[in-house]
Structures are given as C-alpha cells and as structure tokens.
Amino acid sequence: MQLGAGSLRSVLPCGGAWLGAVDEATVWEGDSGSSPVDVVFDGRLFELGKLCAELDLPEDSSEARVAAFAYLAWGAEFSERLDGEYAFALWDRRERRLVLGRDAMSRVPLYYSRPRGGFCCASEPVGLIGWAGVDASLNERALAMVLSLTASAPTDEMTTVRKGILSLKGGHVMLVGADATERTIDYWRPLGAPKLVVKDWREYAEALREAMLRAVRVRLPAKGLVASQLSSGFDSSGVTALTAQVLAEQNRPLIAYTSVPVHAVNAREIAGDRFSDEWPLAAKVAAMYPNVEHVAVRTDAADWWRALDVMSDVCGGPTGFIRNSRWYFGILEDARRRGAVAMMEGQAGNHTASYNGGFGLYDLRRSGQWMPLVRALRNRRRHGAKWKTMLGATWMPSRSAMARIQRLRRKQMPKMFELSLMRRDFYESSGLPQMEMSAMGTTMEGDRSSGAAWRFSIIRGGDMGMMGALQRRAFSMQREDPTADRRLIELCLRIPDEAFAPEGIKRELYREAFRRDLPAELLAEPLRGLQSSDxxxxxxxxxxxxxxxxxxxxxxxxxxxxxxxxxxxxxxxxxxxxxxxxxxxxxxxxxxxxxxxxxxxxxxxxxxxxxxx
Known part of the structure; x- marks a missing residue:
C-alpha cells in the first residue's frame, strides 16, 4: 500500500501486508502492546492539538499517530470524529485487517484494486498501474459514463477509467480482512442533526460567516506565500476577503488572481444573465484589502494542449470541459513562479455558503406548510422571480417527468447524441442503462426526502481529490477550498432551506453575512460573470x-x-x-x-x- 506521490520514503512490514509512505505522508509503527496498529496517513487534520488533548497524546503527535490512537479509542468509525482532509491505511495487528478511509469531502484521493489473491491501494492510480495482477486496461463503461454524463448509483463502487482500479468514496471507511472479506461503512451522516432554530434569520448569517472564517483559518499555512482565485462570484470573493483579513493580522500578503478576456464580448449573446469581464468587480474586492496584490491572467495564458496534457497525465483521465483550462493553468504557473505554497478558492459554495435557497419551496410543499409557501412565493415574485421558475422549484419534477412536460409544451430537451460525440454502438455496448435525453443542464437527481438531503446528494457527488493531487504534484502547492469545509457544510444542512432566501432574494443569507467584507456593488449585482467569455x-x-x-x-x-x-x-x-x-x-x-x-x-x-x- 502506498500513500502520497513521489519517491518511496519508508516501508512497514505488517504481517501479510506492507505499508509504504512517500513524500509528506506520515507513518506510525505500532507495537504488540498498547498500540497494535500501523498507519500511513496522507493529508492533515485540522485543530490537531484538540484531538491530541482528547486522546491524551503529546501535542506534537503526527497525524498518523493520532489516527492510530483514535482508532483504538473509538473503533472503525473513528473518522467521524476527525476533521480534516486526508486518506489513510491502517493495519490492525489484533484483528489482522486493513482499514482504509477518506475525509468526508473527498479532498484527498485513495484508490484500491483486487489483484488475484490480494488487495492493494494507493493515493493515486499511477501507484497501482503496473502492480502485479492489477487490470489497468481501459474501462469502456467508465469512458461511456464520462461522455454521457452518467453518474454512479449511490450504492455502486466508484469506478475509474482503469478497469481494475476503483476509488474509495469520501466519507467512507473500508475494512478488509486477512481472509479477503470486505465491509464498507458510511461514517458521515449529518442529516440526522436537528435543524437550527433562531429568533432572527440574521443569526444564521452570523453563524455562516463564523464558520467560513474558521474554515479559512484552519487551511492557511503557517508560513509561505498564499494565493487565491478571485472572480466576481460570491464564493471566491468571500474566501479572498476572509483570507486577506487573516493574513493581514500576521502582516502577510495575498496574491489574488482574476482571469480576464482577451477579446471584447457581449456575454448576453451566450447566456442572458451573464456579463463578460469579471475584473472590475473583482478589483473592488481587492481594493478593500491593502495586503492584496491583484493580478490579471488572460484567458489564453497557457498553451491549450499543454494544460490539457498535464492535467490528464496527473489526474489519470480526460479533463472534460476545455473552457477554463488555459487561464486556470496560467494562474497556477504564475503562482508557482512566485513561490506560492497554497491556492485558496471557492468551488463548492453553490450548495453550501452561497446556496440560493433553491430547494426551499420544495421543502415547504412537501411538509405541507401552505401559508409559509404562499408567503415565500410572494416574496420571490416581488423580487423578480418568474412563476414558471417558482413552480418548477416547488415541485422539482424528475428528469423523465420534465421531458414529458417539455413534450406537452412542444419543446424538446436535448437528446443524448445531440450533445455527445460518442459512437452510438460504443454506448450501446458499454452496459450502461440507455438514456434518450442528455443530462446536460439538468439538476442532479438525489435524495428527494428533503431539500437538505437532495443538496447533500449533490455535495457528495463530486470528487475533487485528484485536482488537489494535480496542484501538489505539478505545482508544489496545496489546493484549499473553505467552501468545502465539513463543519461549514454540516452547519448549512442544519439551516432550513428557505432561510437562505428569507425575504425572497437569492443568496440573501450570504449577502447579509458578508455585507461588511465585500463591496456593495458586488453583493447587489443581479447578473453573474461568464468565465472565459471569449x-x-x-x-x-x-x-x-x-x-x-x-x-x-x-x-x-x-x-x-x-x-x-x-x-x-x-x-x-x-x-x-x-x-x-x-x-x-x-x-x-x-x-x-x-x-x-x-x-x-x-x-x-x-x-x-x-x-x-
């Protein structure tokens, strides 16, 4: 088993298993007495000192040691009590079993395979390719899933483009016995927590900002240059603002990057609710903080092939959409040249911090709260929402039901092969359930029991582990996203969905939370920027x-x-x-x-x- 990316640094023989560590992965070698577990740990734990105190360990203990003693104290689901971004492999000498685990939000990758007569795992697919017995041939079903935008079923193992290599899901631990028996446990179950009840909805906004600030603090490196990606959007702006504030307390600078179009474009010709140049609003954010150096990066900053090739080589799969790859790569290259050790961003905010309350109407209808539903509809209508949009949000028809509605309206949803250039015979032979309509632009299907449950399905549907590996491997910097913070997400899921737009304004809770941190012009802007508008x-x-x-x-x-x-x-x-x-x-x-x-x-x-x- 290997965790990390790079040259092998240490190896632990563990009975019938071997654990290997590379680069910055930490190792704990147990004993036959009070600590009969061996651990390799990739990543980090937040607020490590608190965990050390809780486990009665020295405050300078490594993450691997903390994981070992947490397992001994709390059992196989000990990850439920760990806050951080990590993957680990643990060998239990007493039970003679291997325990694998990933952080709740899949920020650090972990892959495994079942070669004949054995089991192996690594933090990246490249660590398994070439291992004796691992089938690294291309997985045609997975290729078809990529080209058709088909999501894995919640109960399925996470496949990769390599047939014999699978990915452990975030928020899960896997137990593998010496007799090859396996059991997987979903340890992250935040939906069982009670909803927060407050007297004034602005209290939610205060809690939201406090959680975001904590998420920023725990991710900032103790030393070294920090950079951020700054668009005109709420999430990257909020992350940049809070990062600048924390760094200013330490007399440290922040480099904020914004992509700018090379060509003049009317973005409304492409998307009616968008504008083309995000620099002016982003510049207003940067101007609020004297320690921020604002850097413009052209949308054609990097060679297209080089950007796509490096990303696919490190991530082990095709990069998908090509739109933003040039400026994204250009930002990382410039940050590396300057010596940045961390890149702050806000990719996960749409269903967490800056959530627009989109499932609020659905929740009110499902729970039979008819008068609050009427008030919510009136409030949204007063702020410009269209009846068609509100009715759709109230009922949230399934993908198949929406197709029937569109046919009744004599409109057609795009068909699969109108938007996919996959060969039809290849798709039909892939073994996937055949879809007539394209999934492009539709809301991801999820748990319909509540708005929070549906959002949680969407949040868990993404796996950004290899993008973090890309930045570590190719650019020597950490990828940090406070909007993907576990504690922040758990808070957001406890806030009633309609409270995110209490007076009918989209993202109203976020606007209130950051009204002192961000310029009024940005918070009041009704349109959104179109990245790579040219x-x-x-x-x-x-x-x-x-x-x-x-x-x-x-x-x-x-x-x-x-x-x-x-x-x-x-x-x-x-x-x-x-x-x-x-x-x-x-x-x-x-x-x-x-x-x-x-x-x-x-x-x-x-x-x-x-x-x-």
Missing amino acids: FLQMFEAWIPQWQDELDRLAQSPLASRVLDLPRMQRLLDDWPKMIAGSRAKADLAYNYTFGGAIAMGRFLRRIEEAKGR
Whole structure:
C-alpha cells in the first residue's frame, strides 16, 4: 500500500501486508502492546492539538499517530470524529485487517484494486498501474459514463477509467480482512442533526460567516506565500476577503488572481444573465484589502494542449470541459513562479455558503406548510422571480417527468447524441442503462426526502481529490477550498432551506453575512460573470490545431472506436455556419460537445502511443 506521490520514503512490514509512505505522508509503527496498529496517513487534520488533548497524546503527535490512537479509542468509525482532509491505511495487528478511509469531502484521493489473491491501494492510480495482477486496461463503461454524463448509483463502487482500479468514496471507511472479506461503512451522516432554530434569520448569517472564517483559518499555512482565485462570484470573493483579513493580522500578503478576456464580448449573446469581464468587480474586492496584490491572467495564458496534457497525465483521465483550462493553468504557473505554497478558492459554495435557497419551496410543499409557501412565493415574485421558475422549484419534477412536460409544451430537451460525440454502438455496448435525453443542464437527481438531503446528494457527488493531487504534484502547492469545509457544510444542512432566501432574494443569507467584507456593488449585482467569455474567439484561433488533432485521432483505433470522428469533423467544418447563428448554441457545441470529445480522444490517443513506445 502506498500513500502520497513521489519517491518511496519508508516501508512497514505488517504481517501479510506492507505499508509504504512517500513524500509528506506520515507513518506510525505500532507495537504488540498498547498500540497494535500501523498507519500511513496522507493529508492533515485540522485543530490537531484538540484531538491530541482528547486522546491524551503529546501535542506534537503526527497525524498518523493520532489516527492510530483514535482508532483504538473509538473503533472503525473513528473518522467521524476527525476533521480534516486526508486518506489513510491502517493495519490492525489484533484483528489482522486493513482499514482504509477518506475525509468526508473527498479532498484527498485513495484508490484500491483486487489483484488475484490480494488487495492493494494507493493515493493515486499511477501507484497501482503496473502492480502485479492489477487490470489497468481501459474501462469502456467508465469512458461511456464520462461522455454521457452518467453518474454512479449511490450504492455502486466508484469506478475509474482503469478497469481494475476503483476509488474509495469520501466519507467512507473500508475494512478488509486477512481472509479477503470486505465491509464498507458510511461514517458521515449529518442529516440526522436537528435543524437550527433562531429568533432572527440574521443569526444564521452570523453563524455562516463564523464558520467560513474558521474554515479559512484552519487551511492557511503557517508560513509561505498564499494565493487565491478571485472572480466576481460570491464564493471566491468571500474566501479572498476572509483570507486577506487573516493574513493581514500576521502582516502577510495575498496574491489574488482574476482571469480576464482577451477579446471584447457581449456575454448576453451566450447566456442572458451573464456579463463578460469579471475584473472590475473583482478589483473592488481587492481594493478593500491593502495586503492584496491583484493580478490579471488572460484567458489564453497557457498553451491549450499543454494544460490539457498535464492535467490528464496527473489526474489519470480526460479533463472534460476545455473552457477554463488555459487561464486556470496560467494562474497556477504564475503562482508557482512566485513561490506560492497554497491556492485558496471557492468551488463548492453553490450548495453550501452561497446556496440560493433553491430547494426551499420544495421543502415547504412537501411538509405541507401552505401559508409559509404562499408567503415565500410572494416574496420571490416581488423580487423578480418568474412563476414558471417558482413552480418548477416547488415541485422539482424528475428528469423523465420534465421531458414529458417539455413534450406537452412542444419543446424538446436535448437528446443524448445531440450533445455527445460518442459512437452510438460504443454506448450501446458499454452496459450502461440507455438514456434518450442528455443530462446536460439538468439538476442532479438525489435524495428527494428533503431539500437538505437532495443538496447533500449533490455535495457528495463530486470528487475533487485528484485536482488537489494535480496542484501538489505539478505545482508544489496545496489546493484549499473553505467552501468545502465539513463543519461549514454540516452547519448549512442544519439551516432550513428557505432561510437562505428569507425575504425572497437569492443568496440573501450570504449577502447579509458578508455585507461588511465585500463591496456593495458586488453583493447587489443581479447578473453573474461568464468565465472565459471569449471562448469562441479562442476556439476559432485554434481551428488548425483542432484539425490536426482530428487527423491524428483518425489514425487511432481506440479513439475511432469510442468517438464518432466523422461527426466531429462535420461539427468543425460547420464552424462558419454555427458562429453566424446562435452564439449560445455555438458555445455549447464547441465547449461541451466538441471540447469534451477532443479531450477524450487526445487522452486515448496518448495512452495508445505510450503503449507503443
């Protein structure tokens, strides 16, 4: 078993098992007496001193040692009491079993495989590829899932693009006995906590800001340069503002990065509720904090192929959407050049800190609170919400029901192969349940018992572990997202959904919480920024490169079997006609449909060529 990424640093023989640690992973070697467990631990625990005190351990104990004694004190579900971002492997000498675990929000990856007669695991797929007996051949079902946006069922194991390599789900521990018996435990169950009841909804806002501030504090490194990604959105702005405040207390600077379009664009032609340049509002945030250096990064800051290749090489799979990869990569390159050790961001806020209360109407209807529902509808209508939108939010029809409604309205939801350039015969042979309609743009299906349960399903649906590995491996910096903080999420799930928009204004709770931290212009802005708003202009400039890649894919047996290359060629040939029509349709076609396919094809081709070398 190997945790971490890099050169092997130490190895522990554990009876019939071996634990290996690399780079910054910590190790605890037990004994046959009071500590009969061995641990390799990748990541960190927040507020480690409190855990040490609770377990009566020296305050300078390593994470691995704390994990060992937490297991001895609290049993296999001890991770429920650990707050942090981590993965671990633990060998119990008494029970002769291996215990694997990941943090609640899947921030640190952990993969495993079952070669014949054994079990092995590693923090990245590359640690398992080449291991004797591990089937590292491509998983065609997983490729089809990527190209069709098919989500795994909650009860399924998490597959990868490698057939014999699986990912342990976040918030779970896995027990593997010496006799090969296995049991998986879901230790993170926050929905059982009672809802918070307050006299004034503004108390929720105070609690929200306090939780966000704590999430920022525990993630900031004790030393070294810190950077942040700053858009005009609420989440990255709030994270940047709080980070700047904490660093100012320590007389430390913050580098804030904002992507800026190279070309002038009318974003409303692409998305009616968007604007094109996020720099002006982001600059107002930066100007509030004297210790912030605000840096503009062009949307074409990095070579497209280099960005996609590095990300797919480290993450072990295709990168998907190509839209933001150039400036995202450019920000990381500049931050590395300056010596940044941490990059702060706010990717998970839509269903946590800056949640808009979208399931509030649904909750009121399901619980039969008719008068509060009427008041909520009136409040939202008074602030410009459309009746069609509110009725949809009140009933939240399933994907199939929405398709029937659209047919009655003589409108059609996009079909699978209108938006996917996967070959139909490849999809049909993948073994996936066949979907007629595309999942693009639809609300992810989840637990419909309540708005909080549905949100929790969405929150848990994402796994960003390998993106963190990308930043550590390729850029030598930590990826930090306070909006994905476990304690913050648990707080947000205890706040009634309708309390996030108590007077009918979207994200009202967040606006109240950060009214002293962010400029009024940003909090009052009704529109949202469109990242890479000049994507179509950048795409057009790269048409020769897209064509060259298509020509190379035509020589790839694997890409030719997975992708409908003739349709890809026709879509590229149709560029003049598409760009002369609806720019919204063109943006979807070339960013999602063509972009997802070309990224997948290049990934497959490079794997094929690497095998031939």
